[in-house]
Amino acid sequence: MTMNLPNLLTVLRLLAAPGVAIMFLYFSRPLADWFALVLFVTAAITDWFDGYLARAWKQESKLGAMLDPIADKAMVVIALMVIIGFSSWSAWLVLPATMILFREVFVSGLREFLGDVAGTLKVTNLAKWKTTFQMVAIAVLFSQGVFEHYLAVSAEGLDPGQVQAALAGAAEDTQNLRWKSWAMHSAGILGLFLLWVAAALTLVTGWDYFRKALPHLKDET
Structure with a gap:
């Protein structure tokens, strides 16, 4: 080594x-x-x-x-x-995450079963794009947590009416709540979108690997 x-x-x-x-x-x-x-x-x-x-x-x-x-x-x-x-365990987050986790376990098990012929499941360019989308989506979702907690800290000590008025533009936004709220929601939407794209690529590449492995999974007659 x-x-x-x-x-x-x-x-x-x-x-x-x-x-x-x-x-x-x-x-x-x-x-x-x-x-x-x-x-x-x-x-x-x-x-x-x-x-x-x-x-x-x-x-x-x-x-x-x-x-x-x-x-x-x-x-x-x-x-x-x-x-x-x-998170709040939203289905919009849990479903693509589940698809990604299922595919990773499935392909890893497939490679382990194939053993010496696992080289037939070489990493494709589409699989590299899948990984890229996963990484970017996760980074954006982590940034959502940052904005969410800065928003909560900024709103601490204010009553709900003041917060709503500041967010709606009906009152002076002395704590910069509007841009923090916008950043939080934008990061959440973008992160989920990218995660769903990654999940779609995950399923496509998973099926591609399975299709390539099929000839090695047939029982000898």
């Missing part, structure tokens, strides 16, 4: 995956949301760098090929778990 820079970045991304959840155990919100967002975005950026550097420096290795998809899946699964855990 070779521990070069690309592999080191992959290992750090793998370790960052549980770190996203740990942020919410040791820090209060919105600080935890900020730390989780920065950690997730930084780790997601390394997903591009480690592959690029491995190819550019001709340092591609079996260790990196094995760890890279594991790190990606760990980041997505744990981040979605955290987001759902701190």
Whole structure:
């Protein structure tokens, strides 16, 4: 096993995956949301760098090929778990997250079953786009949590009537509630849209992998 820079970045991304959840155990919100967002975005950026550097420096290795998809899946699964855990469990969030989690488990099991012929399930360009949409969607949804808690902090001490008046523009918005509310709702809508796109790509790529694996799943007669 070779521990070069690309592999080191992959290992750090793998370790960052549980770190996203740990942020919410040791820090209060919105600080935890900020730390989780920065950690997730930084780790997601390394997903591009480690592959690029491995190819550019001709340092591609079996260790990196094995760890890279594991790190990606760990980041997505744990981040979605955290987001759902701190959400209102809306069906618009839970359904695409469920589709994504189901596909990741299904394809991982398929690869494990195929063993030596798992190379037939090579990562496609569409699967790379799927991962990109997942990463961006999760980052946007984490930012929604940041805006939500800054809005709550700004509205603290105000009665509901004052908050509604400020949001409606009927009263002076001394706490900048309007733009924080707009940012919170915009991040939520954009994040959900991107997550649904990622879920659709997830199902398409999952079916593609299953179709390619079918010849190896037939019983010999």
